[in-house]
Amino acid sequence: MNNTTEILLGLFVVYIAAQVGAEIAQRLKLPPVVGEIAAGVVVGSSVLGWIEITEPLEVLAEIGAVLLLFSVGLETRVDELKKVGRVATMVGVLGVILPFVMGAAWAIYSGYGAPQAMFVAAAFVATSAGITARVLQDMGVLNRTESRVILGAAVIDDILAMLLLGVVTALQSGSGVNIANLLLVLVQAVGFVAVIALIGTRIMRRSSPLLDVPINPLSPLTISLALCLGLAVAASYLGLAAIIGAFLAGMVAAETEQRHTLETQLRPITAFLVPFFFVVTGAKVDLAELGSISALVTLLVVTLLAITGKLFGCGLGALSLGRKSALIVGIGMVPRGEVGIIVASLGLQAGVFSSTVYATIIAMSLLTSIIAPPALQLFFAGKRKVVSP
């Protein structure tokens, strides 16, 4: 088999795995995303070994995540997000502090020195907006208050997590923390989000006609996709997750008159590319590293701490919405997904994590991502009967 055949075969396997996984999950009344992640675990190196995570697959997964958050942004109005600004900030801040403290406590108890313990703790802080956003989108509840709080908090969470990662990396490498530098990074990130979300949306509201290039029948789509990729690059350049930029781009596009056309045109694209993100996420786990009883106990403890940290931290921040809504917000912030995996990879590279700790954090990221969606579906559906589309 030559290279093209192999790469196409990999794409085919990932694509089929996603469809089969989603189908099975839906028949079991689980969110499709759980099926896609589980399918990734099955076709990945741990079980069947049918696919290898190559760079092209990683890039397709990243494009999938970017397009997913763009489509979620497209269903989010900035004015509605502003209304929940205060609650979302509380959720974001407390949802970083509590998991960090709990993670650090566990790491120190497990025998890590202070700088290493902070790195481990940073892996507890990461939140993946993608997984929760997908569940909320699939359930058709993106316009609910809890969903808005979760999305707003995810943006704040990402800014804080980026700063935290900067601090722990500096401490770990022994170079000391440069406060002025950190402040600059913070100002840039907050400035970027504020300018796009407040000024970008306002400009777009007045310039919808610009999206219609008469020569090109798909022009609202092609121009919006350029905006999506552009802001994803900008966010990534500032140290934020690329998906935050894509989400903001979606929010900007949501202010145009063509937003419904855009949603319709975007749906086939996300149907094709988003599953790559979830299958690749699932395929990254290495079950072999978790073969011993002690490793499994550690995984259980770490996962429980990771869940309770977000549940209580974020829930506390959202308590003003009532206890049931606070619980939903807390659950929505639980999945670590690809962000936990990224922090774990950094820790491995920096020599802080052993391969067992690395595998534990990856497995915890995955477990939280698989446990949270059904719980979210259960509590959201229980709170008010959702009409299926």
Next chain:
Amino acid sequence: MNNTTEILLGLFVVYIAAQVGAEIAQRLKLPPVVGEIAAGVVVGSSVLGWIEITEPLEVLAEIGAVLLLFSVGLETRVDELKKVGRVATMVGVLGVILPFVMGAAWAIYSGYGAPQAMFVAAAFVATSAGITARVLQDMGVLNRTESRVILGAAVIDDILAMLLLGVVTALQSGSGVNIANLLLVLVQAVGFVAVIALIGTRIMRRSSPLLDVPINPLSPLTISLALCLGLAVAASYLGLAAIIGAFLAGMVAAETEQRHTLETQLRPITAFLVPFFFVVTGAKVDLAELGSISALVTLLVVTLLAITGKLFGCGLGALSLGRKSALIVGIGMVPRGEVGIIVASLGLQAGVFSSTVYATIIAMSLLTSIIAPPALQLFFAGKRKVVSP
């Protein structure tokens, strides 16, 4: 800049280049595909050096080409193709023989030994179905007889080119030609095409309802994309171009009742991904290798031979359609595109081509791909006024 930022930036540049190039081309009354290829040359290493051809970009380009030919197949009915079967076969066969003879003559005249000359000649034979298919699709003339002949001939051309490449590679490596093996390859390829085109379409005509999975509103699309990827892998595995498999998959899906829904759903996906194929094709040329007068003269001669070889070979095969139609078919088979580039790469790897010959073949592939589309548009529009969509 970290890796993610760089890769996203590359995608952004390619995407923007494609849109700007297509827009400029259309304002100059040229086919958009010419603008996309030219934009690739501009942002590539030869001029601005804004993008580097990485493996993820190559894979995205391949996915773009596969989806393009799938969408072209979706507009092709197998019964209509069968009607032009004899003419298409003549076009395919003569369109291989004449360019091969002319290429070999030029190579021997230029001082190559016999086995090397045959390798050079093989680079004259390659035809890129993608470029012509895109022009025909953009013009809305895929249902014209000339278009059907071109598409049918492209399939036959690809089978013969694959066999030819097998022969010249074997001769070059000195291992001798295994006739039994070649026959097996031929039977497999023809069998694959025949089974899918004749039996696959018949089965699909009776099983359209299977495409509608009630749980998934996009199910005709997701299932068809699986078929597209699957047959692309199968074609590639048999040594054919992956796009031939995708084209056959499109033809199979064209027999279903949901073909119009599929066309609508596919359009946003191709609008996003197909431009990657053309920009990456353009970015592969290295103008620096063609800086001398003698190199330019060689390029001119090679390009003229490449054009006239296909024009007369294929035109002769299509003469029964009338001279004007034969000319259109001849022009439609001229672009060498990515297939010429692949043969050139193989020749470079095998040590047959110097870097100058390599650059010449690449530039010829590109020039034929840029010259043919406007000519095709001109003659097709001249033959009968085409209503713009």
